[in-house]
Amino acid sequence: MESSSLTATVLPSSSGLLALPCEIRLEIYSYLFSRSGVISDNRLSPNSYNERATIYLRVCKKFHEDIVTIIYRKIHVVWTLDFWVRFFDMIGPCNASLIKEIKIEYFCQREDRLHSCRGGLPPKDGKWDSLFARFKSANLNPKVVRASLLACPRGRDWLLDSPRRSDTPRGFTCHTSRDLEFLRHLSQFGRVQQFELYGDFNPTWAFYLKQRFGFVILQKKHPCRGHWVTWTLIKPDCVPPHIDMAEYTPSKSIKGFYHEI
DSSP: OHHHHHHHTOOGGGSTTTTSOHHHHHHHHHHHTTTTOOEETTOOSTTSHHHHHHHHHTSOHHHHHHHHHHHTSEEEEOSOHHHHHHHHHHHHHHHHTTOOEEEEEEESSOTTSOOOOOSSSOOOOSHHHHHHHHHHHTTOOOSEEEEEEEOOHHHHHHHTTOGGGGGSOTTOOOHHHHOHHHHHHHGGGTTOSEEEEEESOOHHHHHHHHHHHTOEEEEEEOTTTOSEEEEEEEOTTSOOTTOOGGGEEEOSSSTTEEEEO
16 A cells, blocks of 8 residues: 555656656657647637647646747737737746747738728727737847738739739729838837748838848749749848858849849
8 A cells, every 4th residue: 555655646756758858858849849839819729739838838837847938939920919919918028038930910801801901001900009019018039020911802913913903993002011000010020030021011111121120131932933922031140040042142233132043
């Protein structure tokens, strides 16, 4: 009986996993979170990554210390901006400082997907203001910021010079190209090492960020469609190791502008 009792009260710190060296534990955790290791408001179901990650954080203090840097390293802002305001209020600045990659999706038709873009300026609902205010108060210092912009069908036809462009009213411009408040918000990440714009973005935004913060621009083609879809902005004195500048050729007319070969 005594032997059985001792076996049943083994402390968590003596478990096989937590007894391993930290480097090996982190390697194991990387497999655990490798497939969907991004906190996203596009995954709010009970069995989502968000929910499972929260469960892992509650196992024990040691487990929390091990995986908290993995769980909070990437966030993906999709639709529900109110979720992120509550999220940053909940996790606090200490956990927010662990975020290293942020992806933000800007849709012309947001959240309810019923809004019809008529061109002109977007409605001022203050939701982006509240979200970026949380970013600022948390003193976020990510290494990578990605902004994906999705125009309405008419706006996309205009940007891509589609045959349907003739059906677009003269002078029509989608919200994704005219929301200067959103560009101002993005500017608070001007110190990041890598900034990516892709989708239906306004090219002048990239040149504004380049001029203001000293970036160089790398244009990347879509592998199938052939048009430029991703503009990566990096600081020339700290090129990320995964970017091979030999794959790009400098523009003959614009300094600090490179095309994918």
